Amino acid sequence: MKVYSDIIALQEYISLMKSEGKTIGFVPTMGALHYGHISLVSSAMSQCDITIVSIFVNPTQFNNADDLLKYPRTLEADVELLSTINCDAVFAPSVEEMYPKNRDSIQLDLGNLANLMEGQFRPGHFDGVVDVVSRLFEIVKPTKAFFGLKDFQQVSVITFMTKKLNLPIEIIACPTLREDSGLAMSSRNMRLSELGKKDALHIYRSLSLAKELASNFSPTEVKEKVITYFKEGSLELEYLEIVNPTTLESLNSEWINGATACIVAYCGDVRLIDNLKLID
Numbered sequence: 001m002k003v004y005s006d007i008i009a010l011q012e013y014i015s016l017m018k019s020e021g022k023t024i025g026f027v028p029t030m031g032a033l034h035y036g037h038i039s040l041v042s043s044a045m046s047q048c049d050i051t052i053v054s055i056f057v058n059p060t061q062f063n064n065a066d067d068l069l070k071y072p073r074t075l076e077a078d079v080e081l082l083s084t085i086n087c088d089a090v091f092a093p094s095v096e097e098m099y100p101k102n103r104d105s106i107q108l109d110l111g112n113l114a115n116l117m118e119g120q121f122r123p124g125h126f127d128g129v130v131d132v133v134s135r136l137f138e139i140v141k142p143t144k145a146f147f148g149l150k151d152f153q154q155v156s157v158i159t160f161m162t163k164k165l166n167l168p169i170e171i172i173a174c175p176t177l178r179e180d181s182g183l184a185m186s187s188r189n190m191r192l193s194e195l196g197k198k199d200a201l202h203i204y205r206s207l208s209l210a211k212e213l214a215s216n217f218s219p220t221e222v223k224e225k226v227i228t229y230f231k232e233g234s235l236e237l238e239y240l241e242i243v244n245p246t247t248l249e250s251l252n253s254e255w256i257n258g259a260t261a262c263i264v265a266y267c268g269d270v271r272l273i274d275n276l277k278l279i280d
């Protein structure tokens with residue numbers, strides 16, 4: 001497996017692969033890889049000739065300096081894991097390589113997508129995501145790019161961005177991988193104690209309760225009941241919303257297909273995000 005930190009060398013490799021007619025699958029990550037990430041890599045490997053994974057903890061998408069500082073970094077182990085599954089190449093640039101001085105950062109009006117949920121609680125987060133993913137797309141020019149539905153709103157933002165910029169890239173949304181306990185796999189789980197991991201299960205229990213209640217109550221009623229239930233646990237709720245999967249606007253009285261419950265909660269100082277589709 002090839003490991004690149006420099007853009008020119010990576011692009012030489014990609015040009016060579018493209019000249020041989022190969023399709024490029026791309027999986028952007030911030031590293032500290034787990035099997036959720038690996039499921040994206042496996043999808044890319046099964047759908048494309050060449051799979052490239054980027055590992056870059058993007059400072060511009062963190063609105064909290066402490067969160068950025070504490071974000072787990074395990075590059076050596078990540079590279080080892082990817083090479084054991086025969087991934088083709090890793091791109092692990094430095095901040096300077098990704099963001100040279102005097103570069104122009106992309107400005108895109110994300111409308112409501114940037115104001116709701118994550119946008120409300122992490123101001124500027126999606127500007128950072130658009131900034132890094134558009135730059136990575138420009139560098140890699142993949143055929144298909146793979147994103148996890150665990151970051152539900154991010155998938156909407158990336159899909160919107162790709163359409164808006166007319167990029168010839170197919171965005172593939174992949175399902176959330178969970179531990180047997182139901183806890184969504186996340187790099188941030190590394191920061192949880194054993195007790196924290198048990199406490200964090202309350203997130204999935206609450207989402208499952210929402211799904212159960214959806215057949216008998218309106219979205220507003222389900223939201224109220226689940227918030228009451230959630231507060232019986234020890235996590236601190238940041239938000240719980242039941243949303244239209246396309247507009248991400250909250251549902252009130254009517255259910256629609258694809259209605260999804262999205263939740264963010266703190267376990268100590270670890271911010272955890274999850275969601276579950278309530279109506280198929």
Ligand code: AMP
Nearest residue numbers: 029030031036147148150151176177185
């Ligand atoms: P991250 O490294 O957290 O930025 O995640 C990189 C990609 O992996 C994103 O598209 C995430 O949505 C996806 N991802 C993270 N956790 C999971 C999971 N448990 N299952 C599936 N995909 C995931």
